[in-house]
Amino acid sequence: MADTSADLLIHRNRLGEGVLEVTFNRPERRNAFTKAMYAEMRALWEATAADRSVRVVVLRGAGGKAFAAGNEISDFLEADAVDYENWIREMFDRLWSLPQVTIAAVDGVCVGGGLAVATHCDLRVATTASRFGYPIARTLGNALSGTVLYRCQAIFGESLTREMLLASRLVSAERAYAVGALLGVVPDAEALEAELRALVSGIVQASPVTIETTKRQLLSRARGLESSMPGEQDLLRSVYGGPDFAEGVRAFLAKEKPAFGG
Structure with a gap:
């Protein structure tokens, strides 16, 4: 179904x-999230939290090149950027609070x-081609909320969090696995599918009481810890209202390299 x-x-x-x-299905935009997608996810997590027939939630991206490559930047221009970030963060909190086990299946860019x-x-599992990061210092000139930064750390x-944000470097799947950020790294999409099936098979046989209590x-x-x-x-309001973010958005939409001034 x-x-x-x-x-x-x-x-x-x-x-x-x-x-x-749940599959993010904008491969032509590397599955970048729109406001409508965030709203749909927010409603989905609220409904799923009360649905005890669901034991596992798997999130993945379509197209084989990206899990998701950030947000649709034009959406930030339609509202107060900090209020929009706060609204998105509430969706993250609903995802994190789900009583079910949630798995990110990453195949490609995850930024x-x-x-x-x-x-x-x-839990997270990824293909060897996957890369992770927050290259925002070189692209948009914005900043993360404290809670999102805490989850990354x-x-x-x-x-690795400092490397992602201060050096704007993407982290390979192998390095992510080495620090425990991934439970497994597999060679390709076919192996990722097999790993997911084996993983969820074990989870659905486990005690729901143990899993929900532990979560x-x-x-x-x-x-x-994450306040x-x-x-x-x-x-954050000073960052989003400042010249670097304005230049980052302008350059992104114009497909140019930004010239940040600080």
Whole structure:
């Protein structure tokens, strides 16, 4: 059974009984997220949280080149950028709070908003061609919210997080696996499918009580650590209202290299 919208494909039980599969379906844009996709995901997580027939949620990107390559930048021009980020962050929180096990299946580029989604999942598996990062210092001149930054640091560690953000480098799947950010690295899409089926098969046989209790415990501990720094909203508002972000958006839409001035 498949529920289909233009940019978000939802399959139920294709990978096994009790498995909800969500595919980001904008391969021509490397599956960059639109506001409509975020709204659909937000509603989907709210419905899924109450659906005990779902045991596992798998997220993946269409096209074989990207899990998701950030956000559709033009959407930031239609609203207050910080308010928009806060609204997106609420969707991340709903994903992270799901009682089901969530798995990001990455095949290709996983950056920006795509990496934020992946780091709000419980588990991640990727192909060797996959790359991870937040190259925003070279592209848009914006900044991450504290909670999104915390999730990256919690999953990839401080060293790789600093490399992603301060050096604007993408991290290979092998390096991500070496620090425990991935539970496995497989050679190609076919092997990724086999790994997913084996993984979800084991999860759906496990005790739902154990899984839900463990997730509640982990969530409680994480929330005690990931609170935003004092004054973060004002800081982010100054970033999004500043000249570098304006130049980053202009250059991105014009397909030019930005000339940041600080």
